[in-house]
Amino acid sequence: MTQLFGRINRRNIDLPQWTLPDCRIPPLSLCHRELSLGNFSIEQYWVSKQGLYGTRGKCSSSHLAVLANFRCQVFRQGFAGHRESVEAHLLASLLPISRSNGSNRVFSDACLQPRRRDSTESVDDLDRMLRESDGERLSLHEFDRQNRGAIGFPDYSESTFLRYRELVSELLDESVSLWMNNVDAAIAALTMNWNALNQSYGRRRGNKMEKDVLDILSFESRAAFHQCYSALWVDLIPRLRDEQDDKSIFQAFHSLWHLTQRLETKPHPTHLLHGLALGLHPAFGAMLLTPTGRRKVAELIQFPRDKASLERFLHAGLVSLHHYVSQRLCR
DSSP: OTTTBOOOEEEEEOOOOOSOTTOOOOOEEEEEEEEEETTEEEEEEEOOOTTTSOGGGOOOHHHHHHHHHHHHHHHHTTOTTOHHHHHHHHHHHTGGGSOHHHHHHHSOOOOOOOOHHHHHHHHHHHHHHHHHTTTOOOOHHHHHHHHHHHHTOOOOOHHHHHHHHHHHHHHHHHHHHHHTTOHHHHHHHHHHHHHHHIIIIITSSOOHHHHHHHHHHHHHHHHHHHHHHHHHHHHHHHHHHTTOSSHHHHHHHHHHHHSOOEEOOSSSOEETTTTOOGGGSHHHHHHHHSHHHHHHHHHHHHSTTOHHHHHHHHHHHHHHHHHHHHHHHHO
16 A cells, blocks of 8 residues: 555645635645556645534534635636525535435435454455456446436435425525625524524424435535535646646546536536535545556546546446445445
8 A cells, every 4th residue: 555655745725815805715734645546646635524524513724715715716706696606605604514414315425434454355345346347338327327326316206306496495595695795694594594494394203305305405515515625626726737747647637536527418417426526425535545446547537538438437436336335334
C-alpha cells in the first residue's frame, strides 16, 4: 500500500472572497498525496469527510466553506434570482439536521466503520471481483438502471410525488423569498419549517407517505450539498492544475472524482450517480484502493472520449457498488 500511495499532507487554501456582507468564506483545508495510476502518478487532492456534512453536531470549516463559496458563486454568476440555485443552497444548508438514515434509504452512501482486521481483506476481495469481470462493459443507461437495483432505490408512487410537491412548497417557499437579502433569516425559517414537518410526520406512527417524502428531501439535501461541493472544485481545479507537471491528467482525474457528472443523454440529461460526486461515495473510494480499479480510472482519464473506456469504468463502478452493499450488510 505504501508503494501505491504517498504520505498524506495537508494544505490550507484561502478562497476568493465576494463582497457580500453575510458571506465570508473560511479557509479550506485540503488533503493531498501522490497517487499511482497505472504508468503515471499524480498529486491527488481531496477534502476530508470528517465534519464535511455537518451531521451529528460535527461541523468542519470545510462544510462552511462549501456553502459560503456556493452562495458567492450564485451572486457572482448572476443566478441569485434563479429559484433552482437558491433551492440548492437552502437544501444543502439543511443537511446537518436532515434525516441521514432516511437519505440512505433512498440511495445509500453511508461510510463503513473501519475495521482494521478485515480492511485489507475487503480491498483484496473487491480487486478480485474487478479482475474477474475485467473487460466487461456497461452503457450509461444500464449503469443508471442497475445501480438503483444494487443500492435498493425505492419505487415511489405517483401520489407520493404529489405529496412531495406540496411539502416542498411548505418547506421552501418562505425561505426562497428571504434568501437574497437575508440568508440567516432564510435558513432560520427553513429550520423551523423542517422541524415542524418532522414533528408532524417524522416522529409519529403512520404517515408513511410523508415519511417517504422527508427521506426524499433528505437525500436531495445531500445531493444539493454535493452540487455545492462540485462548484467549489470548479474553482479549485484550475488553480491547483497550474502547479502540476501533467496538467491535463490532473484536471481529468479531479474533474471525474470531484465534479457531479451530468451527462447530456437523450431524451433527458443523466446524473451519473444521482447527483452525488464519485469521490465522496465509499464504493468509488474503495475502488480507488484496488490496482484494477486504478487501472480503470487511468484508462478513462487518458481517453475520456473513448466509449469502451467509459463503459469498462461504469461496469467496475457497478461491481464496487455491489461490493459496498455487501460490506454494509455485514456490519
